[in-house]
Amino acid sequence: MNFFEQQDRAKRNTTWLVVLLVAAVASLIVVTTVVVVGVLFAFEEVAPAYVQIDSSGNVGMVQVLKLVDWPLIGGIALGIITVVVLGSLFKRLQLNSGGRAVAEALGGRLINVSTNDADEKRILNVVEEMAIASGTPVPPVYVLEDNAINAFAAGHSPQDAVIGITRGCIRLLNRSELQGVVAHEFSHIFHGDMRLNIRLVSMLHGILLIGLIGQMLVRSVRYRAIGRSRNSNDKSVFAMLGLGAAFMLIGYAGTFFGNIIKAAVSRQREFLADASAVQFTRDPSGIAGALRKIGGHAGGSQVEAVNAAEFSHMFFGQGVRTSLSSMMATHPPLPDRIRRLEPSWDGRFPVVQPPSPEQQQAADAPQANAQQGGAGLGGFAPLAAVAAIDAIGQPSAAHLQYAQQTLAALDDELRAAAHDSYSARGLIYGLLLHKDRNVRTEQLRLLEQNAAPEAYRALLRYAEKIDRLDERYRLPLIELALPALKELSASQYPVFKKNLGLLVRADGRVSLMEWALYRIIIHNLEDHAPPATNKQLKQCLPEAGLLLSLLAHAGQDDHEEAQAAYSAAAGTLSVRLPPLVARADASLTKLNQALATLSQLRPLQKPQLLKALARCVEHDGEITVAEAELFRAVADALDCPMPPLLSS
Structure with a gap:
């Protein structure tokens, strides 16, 4: 099951x-x-x-x-x-x-x-x-x-x-x-x-x-x-x-x-x-x-x-x-x-x-051996997205080994910083710094004015290492920082959230990578009542069409290629989707609204949609890290905990 x-x-x-x-x-x-x-x-x-x-x-x-x-x-x-x-x-x-x-x-x-x-x-x-x-x-x-x-x-x-x-x-x-x-x-x-x-x-x-x-x-x-007569009637x-x-x-x-x-x-x-x-x-x-x-x-x-x-x-x-x-x-x-x-x-x-220290060390020795080497530095395996869907709620030993290797490959200083509430904020800010020098200068100015001084100093301390970080480690680093970020006080969290918004909007636009990272962070930090899961996919065709359209445009620069990816994805569904939504009309605001509706799908309806998304991502035979992050951000929004995509 x-x-x-x-x-x-x-x-x-x-x-x-x-x-x-x-x-x-x-x-x-x-x-x-x-x-x-x-x-x-x-x-x-x-x-x-x-x-x-x-x-x-x-x-x-x-x-x-x-x-x-x-x-x-x-x-x-x-x-x-x-x-x-x-x-x-x-x-x-x-x-x-x-x-x-x-x-x-x-x-x-x-x-x-x-x-x-x-x-x-x-x-x-x-x-x-x-x-x-x-x-x-x-x-x-x-x-x-x-x-x-x-x-x-x-x-x-x-x-x-x-x-x-x-x-x-x-x-x-x-x-x-x-x-x-x-x-x-x-x-x-x-x-x-x-x-x-x-x-x-x-x-x-x-x-x-x-x-x-x-x-x-x-x-x-x-x-x-008390006070009543013993013979009271x-x-x-x-x-x-x-x-x-x-x-x-x-x-x-x-x-x-x-x-x-x-x-x-x-x-x-x-x-x-x-x-x-x-x-x-x-x-x-x-x-x-x-x-x-x-x-x-x-x-x-x-x-x-x-x-x-x-x-x-x-x-x-x-x-x-x-x-x-x-x-x-x-x-x-x-x-x-x-x-x-x-x-x-x-x-x-x-x-x-x-267990004695020696016994504990012996028990941990196989673990240390398993952690040697880098984690998934090659390309993603064919059909990696579909395999990740099949592993939702059923992660395998391969995923556990991937996690062990990832933690071993992460810089020790960054990993330790993820465990402190101030440094963790600095790491997240660093992950959202823009590559363009002018935009980055504006982002740093905004953070200097608005962020907690300790968090801003942590950002400056780790910025160079974050810039050198392999992009595959962005999500694991965010996941490691979540427990520390959950300790933010009622006055600290709104400031942190506001600063994330300032960072992603500093250049006047929000990229899909920025949206995916922001969405994962906020979704996992804020309390929200689980949605009522009572909708059928046929009741959410406009929302499904918008989501697949945005993903198709994200993976393809050419309109015809985007149309081909969208058609291939739509062909996996048992329902008929509306036509491909134009790139200009597929806004992130509409995407957030669509995900709010799609999260209400019945449990047995969600894998159909996820497999259509996987078909869209894998259409050109290559899955970029940005596509993998977007794919997992969407699964997270649908309350489907998706394991990492594997390289083999």
Whole structure:
């Protein structure tokens, strides 16, 4: 099952969750109505008004049916729905900032990208490799000071995702095992699992709120009873006590069944993420070794954080103990997961000890060998764009090796600068400096007036190295700088964004290369709600035609060649596109508007468009770096994390 099928499946799973929530709320309304009427009847709050007792002293069926008071039922239904919806919305707002909110709720600490801690440097390096290899923005990494071996990915989208990892995981796993764990978490980022997980948390919180209201009612009875006579005949206190106990029972029962649904959904996603991690790293022993160490570690994978139970389905391993392990476990049993990865496993768990520096060096040695040499300095391979589309959400070991080689080939000083918020801004400014001396002079004047002095000095310090940078490394350098740029304050970011706009408009026009770099940076730094993906390609023909036209003109100087590229691309689609848009009419403003519409395509419609774009880019048999950057910028705008195009 590929990335787009997984996205479509995640969309359908969300729909089913909504259906199950509606069914759960309807059940709660029925049960609550019965309980409320029963309590009121028991304490004679409703019996005199609605029940007529016959001469034999029995309540007849007709009299019971008179208890069906529609205003009462309507009030109860409205109350239940209001509580669940408001509770869910409240939790959704709490988690609105994405993965950062989850990590902080679990007590995580953001790892400084300039850290000097050797273990933290190692995990940051692994995360950077995985991100560059998969085409996703490098996520911030949070550490949980916990001895358990566990990790999680959280967020609404790749743009606001974070990786969380326990201190035990960093300390006790070797590099290969860390790669397996991080690759597993990246699978959750690719396939829409994170968004589904956050929605599960929000929905269950709304149901749990009913139980919390019951607790409040029970507590209020104590205060209400103060000062009353022990012989008081006021039965309202007992009625409130009964209602409170009933609400507690109903709320916790709803949460119990909700947790069963959560566990069932999560278990299947864990098997998929394990398989995806193996495909990514081509090393089943890495993730299998991490799972074996969980089994052999005294602390296992059980996290001690206060809110661990609420987010238990997000962890790499079973994060909390469960009394009904088979039904409530959010993860499959360790032996089942290990045997799927290593069928010949003997069933024994190792004694877990931190690797010595020598062992760690030996584990990293193959990595160092793989990093020797330059990264993809030749031309792009034939059909590289189509191959990149097929690898969306399913990056291969070749992409991982490309990332390792790229990081090794990058200048050490530039790579370190990408980890500082001031220097990172200077690097981005440097990537947008114009080749024309007059334009560059004007750009530098604007930056000197508007940029933070530290960022401007960093630009001057690294400008010469940026000028010599192979253009293939522009995107990897941007990806490395994203975590530092995400740390910009609410006052710093608008200045940074304004300066980017000044740079790209300094010569009176915006080139496609400038647009692509600007688009990737802004799209990955700004919060934006994931679009509703419900459009068919046939509903977006003008937008698709404009996008393909602009790409055809970008790759071809001659109008006839551009027409040929456009026709070849249009021929791959099952729908008929409008004629080629003239170069003068294919503005970047219109392109931004078109991408906003095309991002709403259904998941299974997007690969058709991307393959048409690939056909357009590859039409002349050559893919330039500028075309590759534009191609990946468009895929990023469509929320399709495209791996780098490979040279072989």
